[in-house]
Amino acid sequence: MTTSPDVRPASAPLTDPVGTFVPSTVPTHWYNLAADLPEPAPPALHPGTREPLGPQDLAPLFPMALIAQEVSTERYVEIPQTVREMYALWRPSPLVRALRLERALGTPAKIYYKYEGVSPAGSHKPNTAVAQAYYNAVEGITKLTTETGAGQWGASLSMACALVGIECEVWQVRASYDAKPYRRMQMETYGGICHPSPSDLTEAGRAMLAADPDTTGSLGMAISEAVEVAAQDPKAHYALGSVLNHVLLHQSVIGIEALEQLDAIGETADVVFGCAGGGSNLGGLSFPFIGRNLRDGTTTRVVACEPAACPSLTQGEYRYDFGDVAGLTPLLKMHTLGKDFVPPPIHAGGLRYHGMAPMVSHALELGLLEAIAVEQDVAFAAGLEFARAEGIIPAPESTHAVAGAIAHARAATTDQTIVIGLSGNGVLDLPAYHDFL
């Protein structure tokens, strides 16, 4: 356990929050790893022709600005001023030295965490939600549809749509819809509409219910429903909360800030741990580090931490697969457990996806990052240890990164710098902690 509090006069200099450094401005540009890759990632393919996708194939679902970002190889993409102003509601996010956790572990390593739980929705997801809502609104779209697992993405997109003044309709995986009512209330508070998936509102949903009336649902099923509705309405588009290149691009604000924050205190990261569901917070945090490795020869290691119950990176095949169950989406080259894989209803709902971001998969293939699988009990034990040392209750997803980092720090025999991507807080996931206890 942590040592007892010191008795010091109130005028003593603060020593504990050292390392908490916040740059004075929100980043002006996103970073695109595609510019620095030694070989390009395989392109997305049209589900019918199996030819590389053209912009017109994506136009029914996404605004042109996002389609351009999806295939961009520009290193830096300017962030629109309106998006920067929305970012400023919670960005830059803090980078904090976890001194109490270091002491509790008795490690010679220095541990920092980059905390995305300070956003209004409680996770990193608003980083892309506000950008996507913005680009759709300026192109005249009045409604976004989407899927959500634990509800973090549905809540984030509902918030973003409220900020730019458009509607939001969400299909939530049945297991989470039933188990996590607070996220739905959060969506509704922002003005979003939330349906359990599969639902009887879509052809895809009705077919899935006919096949298995008691299904707990999956992200792949919910995507089919949200895509179907957007494709039929010219004023509606679809928004994806992870996996795609433009999502990882927007999330790069996490890593850009973290690099700047570490530079400002003269630190270099030796190893970065992030949890991986669809790969967006991991990619967002780590790609700016990987880019620097590639350009400048630095040697920061990146470790993706995924749940043992849904191990796409460590157990999946690297091949073209659909993003959804019905096979409506483009084919993506990725590590996949197969589009029909229905993961057990683990607490880390945001990590229950059969595939992985093509950019993260490609980076793994190129040896630019590593992956480990973490058992749910080990993840929650790490979450408790973190909460009791640092005060923040990590989201169940984030506990996987914490577990990876704690195991590494415990085994460390040398002074080194560890960075944890703390993708969200777990205050709406307390029943999951309660079950574990």
Ligand SMILES: *Cc1c(COP(=O)(O)O)cnc(C)c1O
């Ligand atoms: C959704 C979510 C994840 C998983 O999504 P990625 O795209 O892999 O980042 C991780 N952590 C939190 C807190 C989430 O809400």
